[in-house]
Structure formats: C-alpha cells, structure tokens
Amino acid sequence: MTEFETLKFAQSGPVTSIVLNRPDAANGMNDAMTRELAVAASLCDTEATKVVTLTGAGRFFCAGGDLKSMAAAPDPGVFVKGIADDLHRAMSTFARMDAVLITAVNGVAAGAGFSLGVSGDLVLAAESASFTMAYTKAGLSPDGGASYVLPRLVGLRRAQDLMITNRVLKASEALAWGLVTEVVPDAELPQWLEALAAKVAAGARGSNSAVKKLLLSTYSAGYEAQLEHEARHIAGNASSADGKEGIAAFLGKRAPEFS
Structure with a gap:
C-alpha cells in the first residue's frame, strides 16, 4: 500500500x-x-x-x-x-x-x-x-x-x-x-x-461509468454524436454480465446482484 x-x-x-x-x-x-x-x-x-x-x-x-x-x-x-x-x-x-x-x-x-x-x-x-x-x-x-x-x-x-x-x-x-x-x-x-x-x-460499474462519460461528452458533442455515444454505451452495457443480470433481475422482480 x-x-x-x-x-x-x-x-x-x-x-x-x-x-x-x-x-x-x-x-x-x-x-x-x-x-x-x-x-x-x-x-x-x-x-x-x-x-x-x-x-x-x-x-x-x-x-x-x-x-x-x-x-x-x-x-x-x-x-x-x-x-x-x-x-x-x-x-x-x-x-x-x-x-x-x-x-x-x-x-x-x-x-x-x-x-x-x-x-x-x-x-x-x-x-x-x-x-x-x-x-x-x-x-x-x-x-x-x-x-x-x-x-x-x-x-x-x-x-x-x-x-x-x-x-x-x-x-x-x-x-x-x-x-x-x-x-x-x-x-x-x-x-x-x-x-x-x-x-x-452495489450498482453496476459499467452503467455508472457510461453515465460519467456521457455527461462529460455532452459539453462538446453535437446532438447526433451524443446519440451515437448513447447507443454505443447502452449496447455495450446490454451485452455485459451486469447488463444481462440487471435485465434478468428486473424481469424476475428481484434485486440484481452486480459483479
């Protein structure tokens, strides 16, 4: 340390x-x-x-x-x-x-x-x-x-x-x-x-990271560019282990267990 x-x-x-x-x-x-x-x-x-x-x-x-x-x-x-x-x-x-x-x-x-x-x-x-x-x-x-x-x-x-x-x-x-x-x-x-x-x-690290990156880029990106950033981030999170767990937990009406 x-x-x-x-x-x-x-x-x-x-x-x-x-x-x-x-x-x-x-x-x-x-x-x-x-x-x-x-x-x-x-x-x-x-x-x-x-x-x-x-x-x-x-x-x-x-x-x-x-x-x-x-x-x-x-x-x-x-x-x-x-x-x-x-x-x-x-x-x-x-x-x-x-x-x-x-x-x-x-x-x-x-x-x-x-x-x-x-x-x-x-x-x-x-x-x-x-x-x-x-x-x-x-x-x-x-x-x-x-x-x-x-x-x-x-x-x-x-x-x-x-x-x-x-x-x-x-x-x-x-x-x-x-x-x-x-x-x-x-x-x-x-x-x-x-x-x-x-x-x-207790939340999903990838989701919070995407929020930070999207809010940071919104100061400089144009509208269409920001839409593309959003699409890529949500797609990446949907295919991640935490994204799959979050969707399954939501549909199963239970608390998610993120990595």
Missing part, C-alpha cells in the same frame, strides 16, 4: 476512501498534497474500484492553496504552476475514471477546495459547510477546473459573481444553486457518506 504524508488513503472492497489530512493547515494544498492527490487518483483508476469518497480531516474540507508555501517559494509562479498541474492531473483522472467520485464537504471549501469539493459526481455537504472562491481576494485567479465546472453548474452570471466578489455561500445556498447534491447534519455526514458509497457500490 502506498504511504502518503498529506492524505489518508484506504481501500475496502470496491470503495476507496481519500481524506485530505493537513488539519493544522486547514487542509491547504501544498506541493506535497497535490502531488500525492495525483498519485491517489491514479490508484483509484482500476477495475476493482467502483466508488471513491473524498473528504477532509478536522474542521475544514480544504481552504485552497497553501499561501504560506507559495510565499516561501523562490519563484512563486513556477511553484504554483507545479501545484496546479498536479491538482489538474488528479481532477482529470477523477473525472474520467470509471468509479463514481463522492465528495463530502465537511467544512470550509475555499479556492481550489471549492473547485475540488463541487467536482464530485455526487456532492454531500455538512450543514455548517461554506463555499467561497477567494482567489481574487489574494490577487490570484481560479484553478481546479472552476472556470469549466461552475458556469455549467450555476450559469455564467453566478459564476462571475462567485469568482469576482468572492461571495460566501452557506451549504443551503450551495444546494439551492445546484452545487451540491444533499445537505446533511454535521454529525451525520460520515454515516451519509458511508451509506451513499455502499448504495453506489
């Missing part, structure tokens, strides 16, 4: 758990964390993994980039580019892997923490969680896919508001804006995360 300095990483059957683990630094992203997150993401991109959960240790989900480490770097631009590249490699893997990514935002999600938190295929948020871009407050600009994801989730005007004014959203507001899937009581977040992961893990 790979050992990490800034993350907790555990695999249990088809579910892999990642915890951002720099609680004394508000889980701020330094070069070690983003480098390790890219490695962790690659370890999740396997046939054995059906679900990946991602949350933070302590009171914060992630306060964004570690500004202290940036300020101490001999060349901040080179240093930050390395952090961004590693973070983006991790997020690209999470987006394109077959496994479903469930993020559980347990506290403040700021900057790249905001970007990472809302990038899950499913997003849980504790009632006390909050979301803010915060980049321009520090004279910086968004990364972590925020300029791609936010306009698609909340629309251009709200994305501009979040990025330029650094508006802070409460969890309930994030839910109303479509940034999160569910808001749950703080004390119940771990149980909700475990239950949701188990529910998704």
Whole structure:
C-alpha cells in the first residue's frame, strides 16, 4: 500500500476512501498534497474500484492553496504552476475514471477546495459547510477546473459573481444553486457518506461509468454524436454480465446482484 504524508488513503472492497489530512493547515494544498492527490487518483483508476469518497480531516474540507508555501517559494509562479498541474492531473483522472467520485464537504471549501469539493459526481455537504472562491481576494485567479465546472453548474452570471466578489455561500445556498447534491447534519455526514458509497457500490460499474462519460461528452458533442455515444454505451452495457443480470433481475422482480 502506498504511504502518503498529506492524505489518508484506504481501500475496502470496491470503495476507496481519500481524506485530505493537513488539519493544522486547514487542509491547504501544498506541493506535497497535490502531488500525492495525483498519485491517489491514479490508484483509484482500476477495475476493482467502483466508488471513491473524498473528504477532509478536522474542521475544514480544504481552504485552497497553501499561501504560506507559495510565499516561501523562490519563484512563486513556477511553484504554483507545479501545484496546479498536479491538482489538474488528479481532477482529470477523477473525472474520467470509471468509479463514481463522492465528495463530502465537511467544512470550509475555499479556492481550489471549492473547485475540488463541487467536482464530485455526487456532492454531500455538512450543514455548517461554506463555499467561497477567494482567489481574487489574494490577487490570484481560479484553478481546479472552476472556470469549466461552475458556469455549467450555476450559469455564467453566478459564476462571475462567485469568482469576482468572492461571495460566501452557506451549504443551503450551495444546494439551492445546484452545487451540491444533499445537505446533511454535521454529525451525520460520515454515516451519509458511508451509506451513499455502499448504495453506489452495489450498482453496476459499467452503467455508472457510461453515465460519467456521457455527461462529460455532452459539453462538446453535437446532438447526433451524443446519440451515437448513447447507443454505443447502452449496447455495450446490454451485452455485459451486469447488463444481462440487471435485465434478468428486473424481469424476475428481484434485486440484481452486480459483479
């Protein structure tokens, strides 16, 4: 098992758990964390993994980039580019892997923490969680896919508001804006995360993978191209072992037993 300095990483059957683990630094992203997150993401991109959960240790989900480490770097631009590249490699893997990514935002999600938190295929948020871009407050600009994801989730005007004014959203507001899937009581977040992961893990991996790929391609594919993508994915799933089991279970009025 790979050992990490800034993350907790555990695999249990088809579910892999990642915890951002720099609680004394508000889980701020330094070069070690983003480098390790890219490695962790690659370890999740396997046939054995059906679900990946991602949350933070302590009171914060992630306060964004570690500004202290940036300020101490001999060349901040080179240093930050390395952090961004590693973070983006991790997020690209999470987006394109077959496994479903469930993020559980347990506290403040700021900057790249905001970007990472809302990038899950499913997003849980504790009632006390909050979301803010915060980049321009520090004279910086968004990364972590925020300029791609936010306009698609909340629309251009709200994305501009979040990025330029650094508006802070409460969890309930994030839910109303479509940034999160569910808001749950703080004390119940771990149980909700475990239950949701188990529910998704009991499903068909190929079906969930197809959903991810179809939703990702819908941003760039034309209508006829997307129809062809849908036809090929549903045909592939229909001929798979899980597809045959799912159809048989549905017709037999029983619960399916997916591989």
